[in-house]
Amino acid sequence: MIEMIKVSKWFGLFQALKEVDLSVARGEKVVVCGPSGSGKSTLIRLVNRLEEHQSGRVIVDGVELTDDPKKIDLVRREVGMVFQSFNLFPHLTVLENLTLAPVWVQQVPKKEAAETAMHFLARVRIPEQADKYPSQLSGGQQQRVAIARALCMKPKLMLFDEPTSALDPEMIKEVLDVMVELAREGMTMMVVTHEMGFAKTVADRVVFMDGGRVVEAAPPAEFFSAPRTDRAKLFLSQVLGH
């Protein structure tokens, strides 16, 4: 589903990613973790070209990402993304947030788009909030709307960029529950998160990054019980230690 080959990315003189190789199979759930500044957000943003890589290759669902806007568009139509800060459109209601892209990108008739939207709102368990504005919802509710918004495009792959980092502790669970459910249904997922419980429950593979490199990639049982590098050991002791 995702194929990254020797991908490098610079911000000015700073090299954020150093020849990263990573592949994600269809149906696979990959959790990316690592200390801040390790390049994990940059990595996930390459997949739908919110960031451009400068060398190496990124291939998503058989389409190689280049400067060609058509290919970028093709990939973005297949890939849903959820952000740390929700990024809902504040001037639109919840329902309008959900129907916007289906109507204006996929040319789905309005009525049908609204039905799909209500279906996904029910799945994230907030159908009663459809006519409210994002600012009237709690953080956890907003993030669930954001997940529903991405799902309305019927994506083949879902990207989650620290989806619970901006949430109060009591709201983290309601968002993770939705994500676990999605994973159980077989969605291909790439998740940047510090929620190690989530990684243990659903991940097929945990990718640990540090300094712009993939340092370790292993199934969660292996990664959590016997990390191979000192860097990973230190990270785990810090994340799990309290």
Place this chain on the structure above:
Amino acid sequence: MNWARKNLFASWPETVVTLLILWLIWKTVPPFIDWAFLDAVWRPDQKACRAGEGACWGFIAEKHRFILFGTYPYELHWRPLAATAILIGLWVFSAFRANWKWWLSLVWVFGLAVIGILMWGGVFGMRYVENERWGGLILTLLLTTFGLAFAFPLSILLALGRRSDMPVIRGLCVGYIELIRGVPLISLLFMASVMLPLFLPSGVTIDKLLRAQIAMILFAAAYLAEVIRGGLQAIPKGQYDAAHALALPFWRRTCLIILPQALRIAVPALVNNFIAFFKDTSLVLIIGLFDLLSTVKISLNEPAWTGFGVEAYVFASLLYFVFCAAMSRYSKGFEHQR
């Protein structure tokens, strides 16, 4: 009583300021009321005016038709009057959200067509009146309406262009904005009325009113573009990320996500510019068009009525104020909307 103690006389400095203000009010308001109402002369009788102490509203009574309609043929004044009423009616009608439907643009096209027919005439047995003779309030309102109607979309394009990734487009927009902003409106109007005809091939003439209107549009667009750019810059990057991730193409992203938010942020500054533009239309006076302020000035030139400038300008100010206050009041509603 309690309220007064709490809000006006809470401490010594406050008491001093309160008393000072009361004294100023006492010194200015009653004399003004004497002048404007009690001692005022209301008949158009200039001898009584010269003898009396108060305001000479008789001047307005005598000259209001010239002030409002300028040099438009006297016996045809009902035409600009009707046109003014229709134009104000269009604005009021458009102010209601319930009327924001696709057919609103048809209402405007129809309304403006009727205004054009009324002002020019030449059909349905109405006498033709060339637009050199248009003047007064309707000219001010038309210059503002068309000025903003064209300057606003142009300014959005300029603001978007200035933030474009394409260097040529960005360069052109920056150059345009900086060039126009660096020149006083008066000089633009002079250029439009004096210089532009020199560059046109012989035989081609553009009407003076149209030239002034174009100059004002170009001027206003540069200012509005910077206001809108301010709004655009206030949009968080996450909104662009989300729009990109949903595969929204440029124009849909811009029209559905970015502009609705940016324009709302820019409302206070936009209204500020709209009001300034409305008043700036009075500068067409210097190239010989007779807008509301020019007609006031000219009406003072008549020997019998010289010296009543205060009354004339109070009257003009009141008219300007009514329109500006309406704009300001209406825009308040937008700032508090989601």
